[in-house]
Amino acid sequence: MASPKKGSQLAIIGAGSVGSAIAFACLMRSVVSELLINDFNEKICEGQVLDLQDAAFVSATKVKVATLRQCGEADIIVITAGARQRPGETRDALVLRNEEILKGVLEGMQPIKKTAILVLVANPVNILTCMAQKMSGLPTHQVIGTGTLLDSVRLRVALKQHLHVSERSIHAYIVGDHGDKQVAVWSSAHVGGKPLLAFEKLQGIDLDEEAKKVANKAYSIIDLKGATSFGIAAVVSEIALSITLNRLTISPLSTYSERFDACLSFPVSLGTNGVDTIVYPDMDEKELALVEASAKTTREACAKYTK
Numbered sequence: 001m002a003s004p005k006k007g008s009q010l011a012i013i014g015a016g017s018v019g020s021a022i023a024f025a026c027l028m029r030s031v032v033s034e035l036l037i038n039d040f041n042e043k044i045c046e047g048q049v050l051d052l053q054d055a056a057f058v059s060a061t062k063v064k065v066a067t068l069r070q071c072g073e074a075d076i077i078v079i080t081a082g083a084r085q086r087p088g089e090t091r092d093a094l095v096l097r098n099e100e101i102l103k104g105v106l107e108g109m110q111p112i113k114k115t116a117i118l119v120l121v122a123n124p125v126n127i128l129t130c131m132a133q134k135m136s137g138l139p140t141h142q143v144i145g146t147g148t149l150l151d152s153v154r155l156r157v158a159l160k161q162h163l164h165v166s167e168r169s170i171h172a173y174i175v176g177d178h179g180d181k182q183v184a185v186w187s188s189a190h191v192g193g194k195p196l197l198a199f200e201k202l203q204g205i206d207l208d209e210e211a212k213k214v215a216n217k218a219y220s221i222i223d224l225k226g227a228t229s230f231g232i233a234a235v236v237s238e239i240a241l242s243i244t245l246n247r248l249t250i251s252p253l254s255t256y257s258e259r260f261d262a263c264l265s266f267p268v269s270l271g272t273n274g275v276d277t278i279v280y281p282d283m284d285e286k287e288l289a290l291v292e293a294s295a296k297t298t299r300e301a302c303a304k305y306t307k
């Protein structure tokens with residue numbers, strides 16, 4: 001069993017489908033010594049914690065219910081509180097409901113621990129990350145969103161079927177928007193130092209169709225089971241490990257990009273102090289134009305937040 005850093009805490013605000021799955025993933029991987037769980041539905045929150053405590057015997061992590069104020073003291077704070085999409089609804093359609101919830105959560109946690117890393121999961125994730133960067137009181141590099149890491153994982157899993165190599169060895173990124181305007185960067189994707197587009201096994205495969213399936217995967221899962229939860233849970237546990245172990249792993253996450261003057265998802269190195277470096281993959285003209293279009297939308301949506 002891994003031994004987490006003594007006294008380390010990860011708080012999860014919102015203990016619904018996503019929050020509880022994230023708690024379970026972090027518990028199974030003993031990411032921190034203590035998980036703090038908050039939900040304004042106290043009954044759900046207590047139920048989830050009691051259930052998680054039954055699973056904690058295979059973990060080095062303890063789990064407890066916490067107030068928003070206590071969550072504000074954690075080293076990593078994950079925000080899933082928010083409405084989820086109904087079948088066919090876009091992530092962007094959640095914005096008004098989830099801005100209101102996020103505002104209440106950020107106020108309730110104040111003052112947030114100065115070294116905390118805030119991880120936004122609730123949708124639309126780029127816009128909520130921008131809002132939290134302006135309102136949390138934390139430096140921008142300490143406020144991230146899960147961005148397009150889940151989409152990039154989905155893309156790599158799809159490509160694995162064709163390439164027969166581990167998804168961890170496929171360096172292909174979805175960037176920009178975690179939503180309908182997401183962009184698959186094919187032009188600089190590679191495997192083992194060889195350009196992805198040069199692989200014979202991919203000749204004859206409609207890559208735009210593969211990217212479309214990835215962009216629509218959440219809709220398919222929501223149609224079938226009402227919500228997505230396990231993929232994002234695995235993603236957040238990876239993010240949390242990159243932070244606690246100061247791994248500086250490169251993952252596409254929502255962050256403020258000076259180049260595009262917007263909060264967008266790009267590969268960043270992530271460690272204990274938050275985002276260290278943004279790495280912009282080489283993009284061809286078409287890819288760049290699509291990213292610029294989604295930057296414009298996000299910039300406009302975020303313009304109303306002031307620091």
Ligand SMILES: NC(=O)C1=CN([C@@H]2O[C@H](COP(=O)(O)OP(=O)(O)OC[C@H]3O[C@@H](n4cnc5c(N)ncnc54)[C@H](O)[C@@H]3O)[C@@H](O)[C@H]2O)C=CC1
Pocket residue numbers: 013014015016017018019038039040041044080081082083084085094098101104105120121122123125146147150178227228229232
């Ligand atoms: N970024 C990503 O890749 C993903 C994002 N999501 C997003 O995560 C969010 C949550 O989804 P689910 O867990 O499926 O929804 P859910 O409805 O199962 O859970 C949301 C929880 O938040 C709680 N909540 C609402 N307001 C709160 C507040 N002010 N304080 C504390 N708790 C509060 C609710 O009581 C509920 O338990 C949605 O916005 C969804 O779109 C979901 C999957 C992937």
Ligand SMILES: CC(=O)C(=O)O
Pocket residue numbers: 091123150218228232
């Ligand atoms: C719901 C969502 O954002 C996803 O699974 O990608």
